[in-house]
Amino acid sequence: MERRNTPQRRLVLETVRELMHPDAEQVYERVAAKKPNISKATVYRNLNLLAEEGEIGRVRTAAGADRFDHDAYRHCHFRCRACGKVFDAPFFPQPYPSPAHEGEFLVESCNVEFVGLCPACDKKQ
Numbered sequence: 001m002e003r004r005n006t007p008q009r010r011l012v013l014e015t016v017r018e019l020m021h022p023d024a025e026q027v028y029e030r031v032a033a034k035k036p037n038i039s040k041a042t043v044y045r046n047l048n049l050l051a052e053e054g055e056i057g058r059v060r061t062a063a064g065a066d067r068f069d070h071d072a073y074r075h076c077h078f079r080c081r082a083c084g085k086v087f088d089a090p091f092f093p094q095p096y097p098s099p100a101h102e103g104e105f106l107v108e109s110c111n112v113e114f115v116g117l118c119p120a121c122d123k124k125q
């Protein structure tokens with residue numbers, strides 16, 4: 001597909017990888033800082049395309065807008081209720097399949113969301 005490697009698409013993908021779990025607005029702000037003439041519609045369209053094609057993940061959270069995810073593979077998240085940041089839950093076994101998952105459960109989606117305080121916010125309280 002011709003548009004597969006447009007500079008806008010690459011910039012959006014690179015930005016999601018930098019921010020790890022941004023919402024669309026955060027991606028737009030960061031992209032616009034690098035390339036001021038890009039439109040919000042272009043950023044949003046590329047985000048949705050990248051998510052549909054499985055290059056990035058989409059995370060639904062119980063609070064606010066969907067987040068996009070640098071890691072497209074299904075895994076569980078921790079959301080900080082103070083700063084709103086979303087993290088890959090480091091304390092919870094992530095359901096990555098074993099190399100041969102035949103005869104085992106094949107996880108196709110995962111919506112576990114832990115909520116609490118991230119280490120930085122926990123220190124402030």
Ligand SMILES: [Zn+2]
Pocket residue numbers: 080081082083084085117118119120121122
């Ligand atoms: Zn926090």
Ligand SMILES: [Zn+2]
Pocket residue numbers: 021069070071075077087088
């Ligand atoms: Zn994630």
